Amino acid sequence: MNIVVISSNSVYKELFDKSNDVNTVLLWDSIKPATIEIDAILIDGEIFDTDQFQLVRENYPQIPVFYKPRPIHSDLIMRDISRLCGAYKIKPLNEHATTRQIVEELINQITNKQDYLSKRIVSFFGTHSGAGVSTTVQNVGRALSGMIHEKVLVLSLNSWDPSDYFYHYKGEYLNDLKVDLKTLNLTPARLAEAVSSEQPFYHLAGNRDIKMQRFYQPTEIEHLIEVAKQLFDVILIDAGTHFDTAPTVQSYLSSNLRFLVTNQEEKGYRGYFPHVFHQLIEPSGGKSNDFMLIINKFQPANTMISEKALEEELNMTKAATLPDMGDLGAMAAFQKKLLYDMSSDSIYTKNLDRLSNLIISECKLTEKDTHQEDKKDKRGIFSIFKS
CATH class of the missing domain: 3.40.50.300 (P-loop containing nucleotide triphosphate hydrolases)
Structure with a gap:
């Protein structure tokens, strides 16, 4: 599985690299054409605004895309972000999730595995x-x-x-x-x-x-x-x-x-x-x-x-x-x-x-x-x- 992470946080790449399910992790600071086949994209709201969702879908119309909003502490803004994600078929992630939890959630959804969630x-x-x-x-x-x-x-x-x-x-x-x-x-x-x-x-x-x-x-x-x-x-x-x-x-x-x-x-x-x-x-x-x-x-x-x-x-x-x-x-x-x-x-x-x-x-x-x-x-x- 090949993952693109659009973020300035290199911890995402480090955590993905540790997974046996991930072959390649590309850390980008913006949307660009990929030279390899991409299986999923993770977007960090700290550096990426929702008004660029259209650009994401123009470049990658069918690939699963996940969006981690920055902590905004406003239910009204979060509701609007959720609606925008729905319009572009982008999966919103919890704004309070840690980097490890974001990585685990993405891998879990792409691979349909439950191993990353605690059973107890x-x-x-x-x-x-x-x-x-x-x-x-x-x-x-x-x-x-x-x-x-x-x-x-x-x-x-x-x-x-x-x-x-x-x-x-x-x-x-x-x-x-x-x-x-x-x-x-x-x-x-x-x-x-x-x-x-x-x-x-x-x-x-x-x-x-x-x-x-x-x-x-x-x-x-x-x-x-x-x-x-x-x-x-x-x-x-x-x-x-x-x-x-x-x-x-x-x-x-x-x-x-x-x-x-x-x-x-x-x-x-x-x-x-x-x-x-x-x-x-x-x-x-x-x-x-x-x-x-x-x-x-x-x-x-x-x-x-x-x-x-x-x-x-x-x-x-x-x-x-x-x-x-x-x-x-x-x-x-x-x-x-x-x-x-x-x-x-x-x-x-x-x-x-x-x-x-x-x-x-x-x-x-x-x-x-x-x-x-x-x-x-x-x-x-x-x-x-x-x-």
Whole structure:
């Protein structure tokens, strides 16, 4: 495969050169005739304006073309760029993606391979604040870790919610690692020291520094996830609802199994999330079927929206329905216990187990013997390094 990269960033060429699927990479600063047969073109918006799209198609009418916009932080401008790309049959890429992710996405699309995407990173998003993303992720982590041999990390990447209140958390926080992330010097040993191991799963709580909420960069979160992959077998990400922040966007880009958590509040499924989807996700090439739906705190009342109607409203396939546990949920929060441990053999735990089965199948994880006694593993921090 021969690739043309129109950019001043030589890192693109270096990354493409490392791929066994790429034969030749040409780094250009403008459109020009090619002396070899070209299979795809990557255009960097940092040096290439959209008004040159016509010139691209005049020279290369049939070749797949990908466009990486420069970070513009405007949903209206991004929407117009997406429309221009559609007019010239150019594939827009996410403006917040790192160079490595751009290269992987292009190779993945041209070769139809999935090898470049992690199979064991699962992200959970919410239709709105209060949908129950953090509660769901924590309890899925509890259910899943009890069913498999692999090490599970719950990674809280919601910049507005550290999710440290479900049990007596004793680890560090995302903002405590900011310097390591900014310098790209986070090591597995440092991450092992930071995570909590008080539950059957490991957990890194999210940001609790209000001043840092919008100051995490795409490369920092990408670095964190890459280091976490060296330590843990499966990573469950609490990505929150803010698709205009680097932690949430990187959670979306880094995973190929994504869940959207909602409830029966109209402000989420009909108010906030549709705007997020049409203004931020769809212009970058995202689709509603990128997500599977989790309905949280469901109440089967005639006066409230039904499960089927929620699927149709959001145009997603339902993965699980978690019932409203009423006072038991409040008791679990007060006692600093996970709801999964307080609702044994309930519909809630059974549906969480089914959701875990889906993750086990998708991520090809190794299940424990069903007759094995459920033991609470009081592990030391550095047991993470043991296979």
